[in-house]
Amino acid sequence: MLPGYDPNYDDEASMKLLEQLTTNAYEAQQQVLEQILAQNVHTEYLRSFLNGHSDKKHFKEKVPVVNYEDVRPYIERIANGEPSDIILAHPITELLTSSGTSGGQPKMMPSTAEDLDRKTFFYNLLVPVMNKYVDGLDQGKGMYLFFIKPEIITPSGLLARPVLTSYYKSKNFRKRPFNRFNVYTSPDETILCPDSKQSMYCQLLCGLVQRNEVLRVGAVFASAFLRAIKFLEDYWKELGCNIRTGHVSDWITDPSCRNAVSLILGKPRLDLADLIEHECGKKSWEGIIKKLWPRTKYIEVIVTGSMAQYIPTLEFYSGGLPLVSTMYASSECYLGINLKPLSKPSEVSYTLLPNMAYFEFLPVEKNSEVAEEIQCVGISDQNGTCKEDRKERAEIVDLVDVKLGHYYELVVTTFTGLYRYRVGDILMVTGFHNNAPQFRFVHRRNVVLSIDTDKTNEEDLLNAVTQAKRLLEPLGFLLTEYTSYPDTSSIPGHYVLFWELKMKGKDDLPELENAIMEQCCSIVENSLDSVYRRCRKKDNSVGPLEIRVVIHGTFDSLMDYCLSQGSSVNQYKTPRCIKSEEAIKILDARVVGKFFSKKVPFWEPFKLQTK
Template identity: 55%
Template sequence: MDGEKLEYKGEEALKELERLTSNAGEIQEEILKRILEQNRDTEYLNKYIDDWSAKIVSKFKKNVPVITYKEIRPYIVRIANGEGSSLITGHPITEFSGTSEGEPKLMPSIAEDHDRRTFLYNLITPLINQYVMGLDEGKAMYLYFVKAESSTPCGLPVRTVLTSYYRSRHFQHRPHDIFNDFTSPNATILCYDSNQSMYCQLLAGILHRRKVIRLGAVFASALLRAISFLERHWRDFCLDIRAGKLGAAIDDPECRYAMSDVLDRPYPDLADEIEQICCETTSWKGIICRLWPNAKFIEAVVTGSMSQYVPALRYYSDEKVPLICTMYASSECYLGVNLRPLCDHSEVCFTLLPNMGYFEFIAIPTGENGMFSVEEEKDEIKLVELVNVKLGCYYELVVTTFSGLNRYRIGDVLQVTGFEKKAPSFRFICRRNVVLSIDNDKTSEEDLHRSITVATKKLLEPRHTFLLEYTSYADTSSVPGHYVIYWEINGTPHPDAQLLKECCIAVEEGLDYVYRRCRTNDKSVGPLEIRIVKKGTFEKLMDLFIAQAGASINQYKTPRCVKSQAALNLLNANVTASYFSPRDPAWTA
């Protein structure tokens, strides 16, 4: 990382963290200078800075505009087609990271980005170790997965940022000290078959059940998928453990070879234990504690859309094991850490580390009721520097990175919750304009509206049936979760069942790339459901919201996603029929 030390451990890591937070303003200015010096010969920056002899920081702040992906995309396309990285960055672009929103946005990545990610990961264990004792006494059962990869026309890899990290030397050749002793062999993490990967990783965790002192996954949703997988396959696990070898269903050669070191002989007593635990009751309440009795905490992202999974996780852990959310990261940039990891999930906040990139913020106004609005700006955008944000205020995050993003709007809405020395801490509020999310999918109101409009024009209107109103919600009551769309349509009787199933799949195929990947390849999102409601239901919904908010009819707009339990109760009480997508939507890697 430009000569900076990476391998901070223990007390040394905490001292470095104190230095970063104590000098956040100065470090931010130095980071910006380094980014500009590294990228001074790029075509993009030279559009806005015509003289690099002096005051380049002030010129950057005055002249370089705030952008979205739309503005940087032409440069990305040119690089993807074979032009040089110097269009946007002074270091060679080694790969692109695909984002988790919309059609795949390609975020440029350079080799030293892995250094910064490793730096942040190395802070996590020392932070947790301040609050949880005995982390050196056992193993970590972390369920990590890779996604399908592709390449640009010129051959640069396109991967998710986590797939990239797991494939890197930083992860593959990490020091196997007491804090990196994972139950999952690397080969099982790198297996592209998600079912075989899940099977092997869970089996390895069960084989080490008495040694597991911490467990987790990147997202809370992945842990619930693991519990659901375990419910379906625990008998197979018992057979393999009793036999001392993997069954024929696992045919990935690298997985089989790696697991032969873990499942090295029959363990009949362990098979008996697992069988007794899994079949002794019809309720799986507290199953995590029963299978891994020495677990001290569960680590996963439980903020934003992932907070919907907290009740289920607490049910399966019997509320005895703390849920820890440690870090804040995106495809564009790794950002910060949770300095108080044992806090309640509703109080999780992240301190942005000033050496990760250069951070600025767009202030989001709040009304008299204290609620914020994310309407598009009508006036010139004014940016606030990291150390100048105000307590309690809402902001949209803007990043400048070494890899060539300059004043790029990530789209995350944050609220300032406090300060650690000079570095502010933020609560993640939401992703701008996202209304539905189950796993990695992030569906905007615009995407949802477009897909429904196309489906109804193609399938309903030719049959003289019209959509009067609609709303939606993300149903996570089962695993995997799925989108539910409530439709009020004109005419009786309703269109036949086959037509409405066709509407389901048409809506899905109109949604974005990431949603279709989650449905088809990852199987982390279930089939979309359309629920037909009685005529007049949306008038009742309007009455409910107006009564709750004290607003007028003139102010009311039907919400395109509902989360209020009262609203969901009203909608569900008026459902007359329900239809699911009959197949997976079309998807290609």
Template identity: 55%
Template sequence: METKWYEDGLKMIEEMTTNAEQIQDELLRGILRRNAGTEYLRRFLHGQADKQLFKKNVPIVSYEDLKPYIDRIANGETTDILLAEPITGFFMSSGTSGGQPKLTPVTADVTKKNGLFRNLFESPVMKQFGDINEAGKRMEFMFARPEIETPSGLKATSVTTSIYKGSGFRAMLPKLYTSTVETIFCPETQQSLYCQLLFGLIQRDEVVMIGSTFASTLLRAIKFLENHWQEMCSDIKTGQISHRITDSGCRNAASSILKPNPVLADLIENICNCKSWEGMITKLWPKAKYVSCVCTGVMKQYTAELEFYCAGLPLVSALYASSEAHCGVNLEPLCKPSDASYTFLPNMAYYEFLPVRNDGDKSIETNSNNEDPEPVDLVNVKPGHCYELLVTTSTGFYRYKVGDVLMVTGFHNKAPQFQFVERQNVILSVDQEKTSEADLFKAVTEAKAVLDPIGLILSEYTSYVDTSSAPGHYVLYWELKEKEGKPDPKTMVECCFRMEESLHYTYKIYRKNNIIASLEIRVVKQGSFEALMDYYVSKGASFSQYKRPSCIKSKEALKILDSRVTGKFFSPKSPL
């Protein structure tokens, strides 16, 4: 039964990618027919549903352009100012990757498509491991986010929370997952995490998959276990949950699963009580076949540390999605995270791609008036080229800039495959130079190679521009994990210089002319980025959807990191 489900999913992917252009055109036609009469589109389409008129007249927009309409709906106006279909609520983004949380209207069509997408993305993953649903359980760290009621009475919640609230998910939860609904909906994150780890340890012989939405959450869970395994072993030995767990739902769930088991407690204690935690995931959960979490984009920095704990288990980045649209699946999930490409599914949204010129890239042609290049359709993108993603959906997002830059790596049938490159925003700038997320990641990658020979792992980093003195300079916060050695000043100064050497030409010219001061790395003590995450979660960010910001703008967040600095190091000379 399960095998047929996977086969049907793969067959559907083949059919959709083969007929990608036709499906895209039909999808856009349907969206325009339904919504051409809305207040928003009527200004541009005059009631028509023509594709060429759409491309000519409807502007390319960001969230700020649509926010006034969404706010009006949230405040009680009728939805037909932006979309024709009635909405059932809003999805709320985490707000940690791009600033403030965003509201996305949710309709019955969206709910149906998201359900289909989840089934399709599991098909290429599961087929690699056989009938995994029948083989055991998934230890997946899941955290519901509190709903917010808008003035209209409609609820706003995260995409993942909407899944957890569904009756279908709740029905299959006891069979497929080690966590319980009480732990997922526990309002206290630390208690939820403790119980989910504890329940996963108790059911260790059934666990065949370990995962979370993002790599950062999974690493947070492992580090939490490093600090609390002794307490959990005591719980397992006595059959009594720790006094730290005060949530009644979690305590009730524990009472049904927690029985005295001294043998299991001693086994786990012997495994955990070691000098190095290298390979600990495979030791604690020996039947696990893979680790599932997003390891691409801003999550790439966590790959090395996850591999340290996984000891050879595949790291699977299965999907590419956002609150606005679920887009692509990884049809080769066993590839290295750095090689992961996502095949876009043409039935999820209408896609356009705005060519992005990288430094030195002469391949992007402007029109005769030397204006910006025009967006291209899904099937017309070119391998090796970079594009900013635009989506048009039935929920009122028309020619909407998601903010992601993607590179075409190839095609599956007629549907392109993309790798995530960066968020389309300048994150650091002292003067006129513009340093992107990709620029910063490249420089950090070059610099952290200095750490490898001495057995150090860069587990977390972020940045900001310090303009408290003139000239201003870039500041990097690094949290290091000691695998074997310890950081020394000479090594850290070399890391600073390597970073500057790896940054773009404009930055280096400005450094040479003293328009930008020496780059600085501030090493923070372990646990600092956990405190940063706790801060953003306390401000409303979703624990399971948290993305570590590449650049810190919040003064309070900077205070958290600066209070934990153990060393400051500067580049010794200009990189030119």
């Protein structure tokens, strides 16, 4: 299922391959499913449903649509030492960790050696697409800020680590042919440095030294790129000093990293140091990207989904550069490519590649209320249940059978042992490229808060708030309502909770003690999942949580506003996350106290639970 071609020198062949894949989307999907079932029909998992049958009819009728909790026992058995053939005929070579579950432990997705080749194939197809829209990319380098994250060894000896850490440490990345799209300003040693601060510093230093060669800049997520800008704001003087003296700061102690950077830094560069100090010393950093890297043609970052909140800040720093989201991928599998990379962020659509996995779609009742839900994340039925979760919709549909303008939840069957697995992404069909549908990413199912790689759902937020409010109840305080929003006006962004409090028996609210409210903030943070706590403690990609206390009656005003915007009185419930700027203004205008967490929450790399 991985056609052979050389992406380094033949854009025409690459684009022809894309045309063939999308034209023959139905045939490719049937081949994918046939191959997956033929290989794995005798695994313990599929045998229990198919009893040896490997045809599509039995698959559709007998294999259930599942979520992570359904497959976790099988994956944990493999992590604890049982053979891969519980779920997969091919050997599982590692486990890829994704977002935390409601229990606080990251999900683990199986992966194989062949899967790395599939990811490389996917990355290589991005090259001709960008060359179609942007000329001269072979005349310079990319300043991409890539980082690795913690990994563990499971009892079986398999590594468990994030999908990008897996790829950056693989031979596919480290021994890649250095074609026009694989030349980066960051040496591999800086990308693979386990100390994120040293890695960030060294990658920025290399990027500044090679500023005249940089044609494109970026990171995987918009949040990570803006974190790099904030880091530059804090360290530009020291970086300039390194460039002026030709000496790397002494606190860069990772030997491989230090040696690689020293070779690039070379001799003192007084003119470059002066330029950096001149541009970075200005009062405003508007357009700083174009000023420091003047040949840059675009910024490549994911700005869809929860990352869309960073678009205004990116535009401030970019100096008018296009924001390019090239791909749609997940820990489960790599999914789709943006075939029009220079489109506006709000218009980005991804074409799913039909040879990457077998795709199915659960119809979601979003057509009439999606705009409202994106604003309020609170549309519900009278029992407070999300409409998309009430039941699986009528008939799950195949890739080529989705309908224009309709909303679906993505379901994948992968080459790595996931069968009819609900990814949790809600997508809208925006068009077709040949016979392959194109999708706009709408949001993650049930996720209400996200700053970086953290994904906090409504249930987890409720649990955290419940834990914190217990501190106040013995003091006579009642939490009558709450909501939240991700504040990205500063870097790093942070969670803001609006709390409406009252004293038992009276409406007036006495002065709140800072220490008590700060402790409430800390309890909320410690009650959130391990990915959030890692982002706070290890990655520093999320700032301290804030509680803003509002006056009595504030949430009545919020309800009045939502009703004025078309919400139903019968179906209204307080949205647990606010996206509307006007709604946030209503809440902020009634704030009587602001409190921040003073402690970094507890976190340690997850440990697999063994029986």
